[in-house]
Amino acid sequence: MNHRQTLEFLLYDWLQAESLSARSRFAEHTRATFDAVLDTCERIAREKYAPFNRLVDTEEPRFDGEKVILPQATHEAYRAYAESGMLSAAQDYDIGGMQLPYTVEAAANSFFALASISINPALLTVGNANLLMAHGSPLQQKVFAHNEFSGRFSGTMCLSEPQAGSSLSDIATRAVPDAQDDASWEQDPLGPRYRLTGHKMWISAGEHELSENIIHLVLAKIPGPDGKLVPGTKGISLFIVPKKLVDTEGRLTGERNDVALAGLNHKLGWRGTSNTLLNFGEGKYPVAGRAGAIGYRVGEPGRGLSYMFHMMNEARIAIGMAATMLGLAGYYASLDYAKNRPQGRPVGEGGKDAAKPPVRIIEHADVRRMLLAQKAYGEGALALNLLCARLVDERYTGTPESAEEARLLLEVLTPIAKSWPSENCLEANSLAIQVHGGYGYTRDFPVEQYWRDNRLNMIHEGTHGIQAMDLLGRKVLMEGGRGLTLLAERMRASAARAQAEPALREPAQALTLALAQIGQATQEAWATGQPSEALANAVPYLQAFGHTVLAWVWLDVALATLRADATLSKAQSVGRMGAMQYFYHYELPKIGAWLQVVRQRDMTCANLPEEAF
Structure with a gap:
């Protein structure tokens, strides 16, 4: 069974993606247009990505003192991807998009990840542009986001710093109003204009020559009314910091912004993607004769x-x-x-x-x-x-x-x-x-x-620890547990449908039991109301919760397999049902051990004194 067969089954037989064409936004699409997008992406991935997967792993990005050098294959892959229209696949027609359902876009993009994740020339560009479409001003959208969707510009996200990885409240990058005169900084058409100074670490695709410009989205702290930086996350604002300065039409002004490559990180994997340490405002590329990277604030301060x-x-x-x-x-x-x-x-x-x-x-x-x-x-x-x-x-x-x-x-x-x-x-x-x-x-x-x-x-x-604390510490509790309750209802509905199928009665019962165990563990983790106790075993909770979700997904996929059995090859049907059975027989039983320490609020790890390690 090949990847295309699996995609088509999941898209059309399981998720009923064709039905999205009945919605006004997707009315001009049919399965034929969806398949045409899959065909195009599969072809580009086969021709421009897959043959060079080993090449980009061995020929890592290098800095010649002026620019980052990437293999020619990466340039050609970026060009082919941009020309395919996939950067703007989900966007409105009037800005050059295809108004494609995100379901189909995600499926189509899977071919590129399968062929070579390390080439990945548009790694964060679409997410960067989507953020600006949601929170940027109309001019910020036109100048920055629209040019990212066309492939003319590319984008990054700049959060972590050398001394503050996941602890964003501890970032030290600062932004102060670019107040050479008292009026212009706040009235700049591209947004309130600031000067940024600081260092950002682990910035994927932070420096390269693939696109005309790189648009950095940078988290930085701004001074409060007393002139001091506001501590914690409340003082953090978001800024657009282009590598090269632009005018209100998106044209390059010819002036480089004060953003400098401090070094390339050489990692275990994803070696084809440049990963960078960037210095903002160090004075290497002074703007108007002064150090400080020009940044335009997105939305409200803080x-x-x-x-x-x-x-x-x-x-x-x-x-x-x-x-x-x-x-x-x-x-x-x-x-x-x-x-x-x-x-x-x-x-x-x-x-x-x-x-x-x-x-x-x-x-x-x-x-x-x-x-x-x-x-x-x-x-x-x-x-x-x-x-x-x-x-x-x-x-x-x-x-x-x-x-x-x-x-x-x-x-x-x-x-x-x-x-x-x-x-x-x-x-x-x-x-x-x-x-x-x-x-x-x-x-x-x-x-x-x-x-x-x-x-x-x-x-x-x-990291896993962060995702685990987000899940057990926030997501299952938020809004009175509405999200968890709704997910449980969806799982129980799948189990009820599966009970009517003789081949699925046993896994349906196993899913129902697993769901009850998750519910009990959630309650007992928070029984004392102490976050330190509840979250001490957040990762085992995450693992058990994830396995239960995957068991539900496999059961629902099995139901779709039975519905479509007459149209599937025997290999597809038997293979999918076999994978479902494997998951229930070999994987789902693991949740008992994971949840035991959660229910007991076991503090073995948290309480072991440092000197005992």
Whole structure:
């Protein structure tokens, strides 16, 4: 079964993406146009991305003192992607977009992640532009976002600093009004104009020559009325800081902004993407004879972090999809290897007969276990990410009631959509190496690179610990638990439908039990009302919650498989049902151990004295 078949089943048979054409925003689309987008992206990924995956891993970005050098293949991939229109796929027709459902956009983009996640020339551009479309002024949208959607400009997000990674309240980058005269700074057409000074770390695609300009979205603190920086997150505002200054028509003025590359980070994976340390306002490129990077404030002062969450949540789902596709890439590679690699003899009556020829390793039970685990992780994660994309479409084009439900479900599912694939599809990559045996950790085969690339995703856009505290500390409690209650209702509805199918009664009962365990653990974690006790085991809670969500997704996919059975090949149907059974038999039972420490509010880890480590 190939990736296209899996995508089409999930899009059309499970998520009913064709029905979106009945909505006014998508009225000009049909399945034919959706398929045409998939065809285009599959072709570009095959021609411009896949052949160069190893090249961009070995020819890392380098700085020649003036500019960052990337392989020509990356430039060609960026150009092809921009020309395809995928940067503006979901945008309005009147700004050059396709008004494509996000569900289809996410599915189409999966081909690029599968072919080479490391090339990834438009990594954060769309999220950057979408944030400006939501919170920027009309002119900021026209000058910056629209040019990002066309591919003329690219974008970044600048949050972390060398001394403050995930602790954004501790950032030290500051922005002060560019008040050379007392009136102009606040009346600049592009937004209130500030001078920024500080350092930002781990900035993906922070310096390159792929586009005419790079638009940095930068979090910085501004002075309060007393002239002092406001402590904590309340003092954080958001600024547009272009690499090259532009006029109100988006034309380059010819002047470089005071943003300088301080260094390139050389990472375990994603080596084809430049990852940078940027200095803002150090005076290397003084503007109007003065140090300080010019930045235009987005929206209201002090609301920078809330604005940035618009982009961060998009990025979290995108990282989940990246992790998913790396897991599937490893699965496809190890499946091909297992079908063609002869080694060993089958275990049977009379023991092994050395006189007989060796069998292909896919005939060994443990190799099949490893392959089925990869399939269950990868295809289940793909279903989860496409489900989240479908909820995005519902949030923006559904009825008021369905849109509100989609909002609540996305709040609860986003930590899972990011964290579950990044942990379990990494495990899939580890299993892909194991299937290859000793060859798996050589560069003769691609699976070692897939593992290295995927290892970054457990940290990208918020570590497991951060996602876990977000889930147990905020998302399941928010608005009186409305999101958790709604998700539980959806799960119970799937289980009720599955009870009517003889082949699904056992997993339906298992899901119902797992859901009850999650509910009980949530209550007992917070029984004392002490965050230190409740959150001490937030990660095991996240793991159990994620496995329960994936069990629900697999059960719902199994229901769709039974509905579409007559139109599917036997291999598709049996394979999908087998992956569902694997998940319920081998994976879902793990939640008992994870939830035990949550229910007991076990403080073993939290209370162990430092000197005991």
